[in-house]
Amino acid sequence: MSDITVRNIEFRFEDDIAFQWNPGSPACGNMANVLTFIAPAFERYFIRALREALPLITDEKLAQDVDLFCKQEGQHSKSHFAHIALLTKRYPGLEETRQQVMDSYDQLLKNNDLKFHMAYMANLELFITPLGEFLIANLEKLFGKSDRRIASFILWHFIEEFEHRSVAIDVYNHLYGDYFYRLKNEFVMMRHVYGEAGGMVNEGFFKHVPARDNSIPHDDNSGLFQGTVGRGRFLLHCLKTLTPWYDPDAIKAPAWVDQWFKDDLGGADMAVYYPAKPLGEL
């Protein structure tokens, strides 16, 4: 039995949600807006590459996990696309940005081999767990005064990333296990995600979203770390992912994540889970 659960939560991407949905931490708001435009592109890239990898996987449990991994990533993409649709309705030029990021990942898929795709996916997925752990360690500071319709959606994405955190590295190690190749491509992945894809999104935001619709510059993420706890742990955790023996399952999910799972099973409305009240009442 796999521990990965596929959930179909209907998040509420309603018309009154602001571009800058997080007045308490606009830097966190900016980070999530960029993620919304990049994540569906890399999630589709992962799913397509895994379709090619699946026949080569001889471990039955791993093959089952890959299937559930793809289903979870598909759900993440569906919600990010709904968030994008909300933003492109208001700023139609962002459709061009969405397409540019998609095209960039299509090129990546076309121009590289399966080993590269699996290394890229493993490296990126390994980085998401420390980031999620850091965000949750600073939950109140980063999400405490934000629109809960977007906060709950973004937090759900990071929580499910905890759930499937070991699948990508397990696939890479099962098929290749070539540590130095993975390490070499860590920097290729970072340049592509943060430089190319992230650069495209920020350029699109500056071009199509008026500065008055944000309280800080669209590309300002500096506040994400100022005054937060666990920065050293986050850095150390990121560095650990670069070691050959790194096992993401050795990282225990924060207690808040376990509570989220319990509340989800208990029937709570996860689409407006955190913060507890609508923005106007905080």
Ligand SMILES: [Fe+2]
């Ligand atoms: Fe995801």
Ligand SMILES: [Fe+2]
């Ligand atoms: Fe993922």
